Amino acid sequence: xxxxxATAMREENPSTVSETMVIVRSRDVRNRVIEAxxxxxxxxxxxxxxxxxxxxxxxxxxxxxxxxxxxGTWGNxxxxxxxxxxxxxxxxxxxxxxxxxxxxxxxxxxxxxxxAGGMAAALVGLxxxxxxxxxxxxxxxxxxxxxxxxxxxxxxxxxxxxxxxHEVITTIMLNFxxxxxxxxxxSAHLRVPETLHTPPIHxxxxxxxxxxxxxxxxxxxxxSILIELCAALILGWxxxxxxxxxxxxxxxxxxxxxxxxxxxxxxxxxxxxxxxxALAGLGGINFVxxxxxxxxxxxxxGAGFLGIAVALVGRSNPLGVVLAALFFATLSQGGLAxxxxxxxxxxxxxxxxxxxxMAASVPEVRxxxxxxxxxx
Amino acid sequence: xxxxxxxxxxxxxxxxxxxxxxxxxxxxERAGIISLTLEGFMLGGAxxxxxxxxxxxxxxxxxxxxxxxxxxxxxxxxxSTIRFKADQVVSGIxxxxxxxxxxxxxxxxxxxxxxxxxxxxxFSAGTSTGSxxxxxxxxxxxxxxxxxxxxxxxxxxxxxxxxxxxxxxEHPEAATTVGVSVKRVxxxxxxxxxALAALGGAYLxxxxxxxxxxxxxxxxxxxxxxxxxxxxxxxRAGIACLFFAAAETLQIQxxxxxxxxxxxxxxxxxxxxxxxxxxxxxxAMPPAALGRE
Numbered sequence: 001x002x003x004x005x006a007t008a009m010r011e012e013n014p015s016t017v018s019e020t021m022v023i024v025r026s027r028d029v030r031n032r033v034i035e036a037x038x039x040x041x042x043x044x045x046x047x048x049x050x051x052x053x054x055x056x057x058x059x060x061x062x063x064x065x066x067x068x069x070x071x072g073t074w075g076n077x078x079x080x081x082x083x084x085x086x087x088x089x090x091x092x093x094x095x096x097x098x099x100x101x102x103x104x105x106x107x108x109x110x111x112x113x114x115x116a117g118g119m120a121a122a123l124v125g126l127x128x129x130x131x132x133x134x135x136x137x138x139x140x141x142x143x144x145x146x147x148x149x150x151x152x153x154x155x156x157x158x159x160x161x162x163x164x165x166h167e168v169i170t171t172i173m174l175n176f177x178x179x180x181x182x183x184x185x186x187s188a189h190l191r192v193p194e195t196l197h198t199p200p201i202h203x204x205x206x207x208x209x210x211x212x213x214x215x216x217x218x219x220x221x222x223x224s225i226l227i228e229l230c231a232a233l234i235l236g237w238x239x240x241x242x243x244x245x246x247x248x249x250x251x252x253x254x255x256x257x258x259x260x261x262x263x264x265x266x267x268x269x270x271x272x273x274x275x276x277x278a279l280a281g282l283g284g285i286n287f288v289x290x291x292x293x294x295x296x297x298x299x300x301x302g303a304g305f306l307g308i309a310v311a312l313v314g315r316s317n318p319l320g321v322v323l324a325a326l327f328f329a330t331l332s333q334g335g336l337a338x339x340x341x342x343x344x345x346x347x348x349x350x351x352x353x354x355x356x357x358m359a360a361s362v363p364e365v366r367x368x369x370x371x372x373x374x375x376x
Numbered sequence: 377x378x379x380x381x382x383x384x385x386x387x388x389x390x391x392x393x394x395x396x397x398x399x400x401x402x403x404x405e406r407a408g409i410i411s412l413t414l415e416g417f418m419l420g421g422a423x424x425x426x427x428x429x430x431x432x433x434x435x436x437x438x439x440x441x442x443x444x445x446x447x448x449x450x451x452x453x454x455x456s457t458i459r460f461k462a463d464q465v466v467s468g469i470x471x472x473x474x475x476x477x478x479x480x481x482x483x484x485x486x487x488x489x490x491x492x493x494x495x496x497x498x499f500s501a502g503t504s505t506g507s508x509x510x511x512x513x514x515x516x517x518x519x520x521x522x523x524x525x526x527x528x529x530x531x532x533x534x535x536x537x538x539x540x541x542x543x544x545x546e547h548p549e550a551a552t553t554v555g556v557s558v559k560r561v562x563x564x565x566x567x568x569x570x571a572l573a574a575l576g577g578a579y580l581x582x583x584x585x586x587x588x589x590x591x592x593x594x595x596x597x598x599x600x601x602x603x604x605x606x607x608x609x610x611x612r613a614g615i616a617c618l619f620f621a622a623a624e625t626l627q628i629q630x631x632x633x634x635x636x637x638x639x640x641x642x643x644x645x646x647x648x649x650x651x652x653x654x655x656x657x658x659x660a661m662p663p664a665a666l667g668r669e
Contacts (some may be wrong), residue, residue, distance in 0.1 A: 177646050345490070359470055
């Protein structure tokens with residue numbers, strides 16, 4: 001164990017040196033589990049209550065609506081395929097936001113990074129000659145998406161590290177700049193007349209999941225979900241098993257302490273936001289290589305903000321992010337399923353409710369736990 | 377000459393929602409609460425203004441309802457960030473998403489449409505070719521919008537309340553020791569920002585006589601950009617609003633000529649904000665306690 005590990009552990013558990021170490025630690029583990037799991041449960045509960053109110057407002061029965069929602073998402077292969085498709089993009093933007101949060105940074109620019117990644121994948125697919133084997137074309141498309149997203153993410157990292165420009169503001173502003181630039185690129189150079197999309201890519205398309213199992217027929221789910229799950233695994237390994245990931249988390253917990261321990265905080269910020277952007281960019285392959293096989297304006301809309309929701313509910317943990325992405329994708333697809341009874345726009349409102357409840361319950365739970373600890 | 381006047385009139389018209397939102401945002405930010413929420417307040421304000429006007433037939437009642445809608449969202453944000461100490465950025469994003477979701481839901485519910493409301497009573501827009509003064513006075517929210525910046529500047533720099541707002545945003549501990557309730561000042565400042573940004577949204581809905589989905593269209597973020605570019609000073613933020621509006625007007629007027637692609641004109645506020653943050657045109661220093669408890 002390096003000195004750094006020891007420092008961080010002392011900081012997290014100041015009493016580990018005492019003789020009651022074992023007792024304190026087990027209590028600590030329990031508290032940390034509560035702190036991680038309770039806020040999402042509270043958020044879920046609040047959103048169900050608000051959802052009930054919205055459903056009752058149109059004179060429907062909540063039970064029937066939720067049942068319909070489950071049937072339309074997990075109850076049939078097509079619906080589940082659509083859930084998986086939506087999950088795929090959200091895993092990426094969720095992981096992107098999580099990496100930032102782990103380093104103490106807020107990446108609100110995932111939407112622009114996602115769009116840039118999709119554009120890069122499309123450009124690679126358009127540049128390659130027709131009939132290029134997928135073994136070459138797919139990795140190139142993936143690399144293009146990673147590189148473009150990473151480049152967009154690098155900018156706010158560098159602005160923060162070198163000039164102290166706050167990343168919340170710069171990532172928001174960059175979103176608008178990148179989306180406007182891509183919109184110009186499409187409208188001035190690339191679009192198929194009368195549409196907002198580029199011509200279809202020549203190579204690098206990923207197979208739909210319906211190739212594996214016919215039940216998915218018609219749904220947009222495709223092979224990129226495997227790539228995104230790998231990305232989540234690799235990220236988990238990087239964050240919790242490597243020196244770079246440790247430094248990143250140390251900077252997120254205590255930038256001053258990390259600096260004192262010899263970590264270059266500025267460089268870690270740049271690395272974190274570049275990685276964050278790359279992960280968001282990777283999400284672009286889901287639509288471009290897996291679904292429509294072209295870049296279309298607006299495909300990324302909303303995925304960045306939802307990525308924030310996913311990262312929060314998933315507690316910035318790769319496994320948590322995958323589960324949270326599945327939850328929000330279900331909610332989003334479920335909206336379509338219930339449209340006959342309740343306006344599907346209800347789920348848009350519920351997404352906001354979940355985030356708000358998460359935001360309010362995280363510090364509240366922490367405070368209550370600290371209070372309980374103090375009383376003991 | 378008349379071309380210049382038309383340009384000026386159109387610039388002022390475009391600037392009004394920015395001015396309202398920026399005036400509100402300056403108050404909240406100077407009190408230490410981040411104003412990512414302006415977008416949501418505007419959207420909520422636009423929708424409730426339209427609804428008020430639709431039910432009452434009076435655009436004035438509509439404007440009041442708009443304010444009420446904005447204040448309701450603002451109080452939700454205030455409770456979550458001040459009472460529950462939620463992260464201001466996260467809560468702000470949630471408020472924006474909530475505003476999008478709720479307006480869509482009730483638009484569908486009341487008007488059975490996912491794109492726009494029915495036509496409602498509004499402040500009829502004068503034609504831009506008419507006399508400048510007449511055209512601008514036609515919609516009473518326009519002179520209000522032009523006056524709001526000096527009013528907020530006076531409030532912030534010349535009244536005890538403004539002094540408290542600035543104290544709470546720079547040094548809440550010091551404000552507490554002299555007996556200022558940090559929480560109360562922040563509640564009021566956030567509520568005011570909700571009311572003002574909502575008026576900006578109400579202007580949009582009442583000017584177009586209807587609500588359309590996503591009608592705020594990023595204007596709240598442009599107002600935030602103006603606040604930062606104006607270094608958190610109401611007058612400078614107001615000038616930035618006028619400047620951004622002038623660029624937009626220029627882009628509309630040049631549309632036929634395709635001199636500069638419109639997308640590049642749209643980038644201007646955002647690029648300038650980053651430039652200001654990086655410090656190329658005088659360092660933009662936020663209030664010291666912005667985003668902190």
